[in-house]
Amino acid sequence: MESLRALASLLLVLLPAAAHGWGVDGHYTTCKIAQGRLSQAASKAVNDLLPKYAEGDLASQCSWADHVKFRYHWSSPLHYIDTPDNLCTYQYARDCKDEDGVAGRCVSGAINNYTAQLLDYGKETSQYNLTEALLFLSHLMGDIHQPLHVGFTTDRGGNTIDVHWYTRKAVLHHVWDDSIIETAEERFYDSDVENLVEAIQTNITKEWADQIPTWEKCGKTQTTCPNIYAREGIKAACSWAYKGAVNDSVLGDDYFMSRLPIVNWRLAQGGVRLAATLNRIFG
Ligand SMILES: *[C@@H]1O[C@H](CO)[C@@H](O)[C@H](O)[C@H]1NC(C)=O
Ligand SMILES: *[C@@H]1O[C@H](CO)[C@@H](O)[C@H](O)[C@H]1NC(C)=O
Ligand SMILES: *[C@@H]1O[C@H](CO)[C@@H](O)[C@H](O)[C@H]1NC(C)=O
Ligand SMILES: *[C@@H]1O[C@H](CO)[C@@H](O)[C@H](O)[C@H]1NC(C)=O
Numbered sequence: 001m002e003s004l005r006a007l008a009s010l011l012l013v014l015l016p017a018a019a020h021g022w023g024v025d026g027h028y029t030t031c032k033i034a035q036g037r038l039s040q041a042a043s044k045a046v047n048d049l050l051p052k053y054a055e056g057d058l059a060s061q062c063s064w065a066d067h068v069k070f071r072y073h074w075s076s077p078l079h080y081i082d083t084p085d086n087l088c089t090y091q092y093a094r095d096c097k098d099e100d101g102v103a104g105r106c107v108s109g110a111i112n113n114y115t116a117q118l119l120d121y122g123k124e125t126s127q128y129n130l131t132e133a134l135l136f137l138s139h140l141m142g143d144i145h146q147p148l149h150v151g152f153t154t155d156r157g158g159n160t161i162d163v164h165w166y167t168r169k170a171v172l173h174h175v176w177d178d179s180i181i182e183t184a185e186e187r188f189y190d191s192d193v194e195n196l197v198e199a200i201q202t203n204i205t206k207e208w209a210d211q212i213p214t215w216e217k218c219g220k221t222q223t224t225c226p227n228i229y230a231r232e233g234i235k236a237a238c239s240w241a242y243k244g245a246v247n248d249s250v251l252g253d254d255y256f257m258s259r260l261p262i263v264n265w266r267l268a269q270g271g272v273r274l275a276a277t278l279n280r281i282f283g
């Protein structure tokens with residue numbers, strides 16, 4: 001019992017520091033939006049690849065990649081990109097590497113990796129587990145759209161910036177993973193993530209309708225284009241996430257109300273682009 005309690009408090013200390021992506025509801029939202037936009041062929045392939053217990057619901061598995069971080073220790077660096085402090089730019093060759101400097105080991109490299117693996121779908125054999133490839137891709141497409149997942153190196157994407165979210169202590173990274181979404185759900189959506197999904201879907205078909213083709217677009221021969229998403233990410237991090245949020249800031253209504261539209265917009269883009277990528281992969 002004592003050691004269990006010690007373990008539990010150790011986890012409580014460790015968990016907030018770990019860089020996970022959008023929280024469960026953020027990932028649920030991007031995957032739910034994506035699944036509603038799949039072509040028939042992509043929808044069939046996704047159903048085929050999902051584990052049986054998912055009952056065809058991609059959103060329910062969208063946080064799988066966070067849950068396997070301890071088991072698949074190698075996968076931790078695949079959730080984010082560290083860019084040079086205060087530059088507000090991203091370059092694949094310069095920035096996409098892990099802490100040991102191994103090239104390609106970052107979220108944009110991993111999106112390319114799992115997209116390429118899924119192109120094996122329909123072939124007689126693949127050396128990869130395509131169920132895992134689908135679950136990684138679906139999750140990481142969300143992560144790359146969380147502005148602080150393409151953040152500065154020294155503060156670890158806002159993980160070492162201590163703030164108060166209203167009266168509660170938090171780190172800035174967590175505010176963007178979870179707090180903004182949770183507060184929005186409580187205030188505007190009856191604490192029900194499905195209502196948030198619906199509100200974003202409505203804006204995708206109305207407010208943002210004429211931007212959608214631009215969001216979906218990649219180069220002619222590209223199946224997915226994470227470098228575009230990452231470049232937008234660090235820009236949003238500088239203009240919105242880091243701005244006005246130094247160590248010991250108290251973030252309240254002003255910050256919440258001005259940043260919530262950015263969160264909604266990035267969740268929408270993540271969902272639309274996941275669907276566009278899966279539609280291109282599965283033809
Ligand atoms: C690519 O996927 C394989 C299989 O999951 C994994 O072992 C490898 O680390 C991945 N590399 C990147 C850069 O995502
Ligand atoms: C593929 O990965 C899933 C999820 O980790 C696992 O349940 C399944 O057993 C794996 N399939 C094979 C053939 O290893
Ligand atoms: C914020 O303050 C904490 C505690 O004093 C410190 O550990 C951390 O490095 C600071 N973060 C930044 C970005 O200066
Ligand atoms: C939808 O768009 C309207 C008008 O721009 C905006 O007021 C609202 O906050 C948006 N909602 C979401 C969930 O994006």
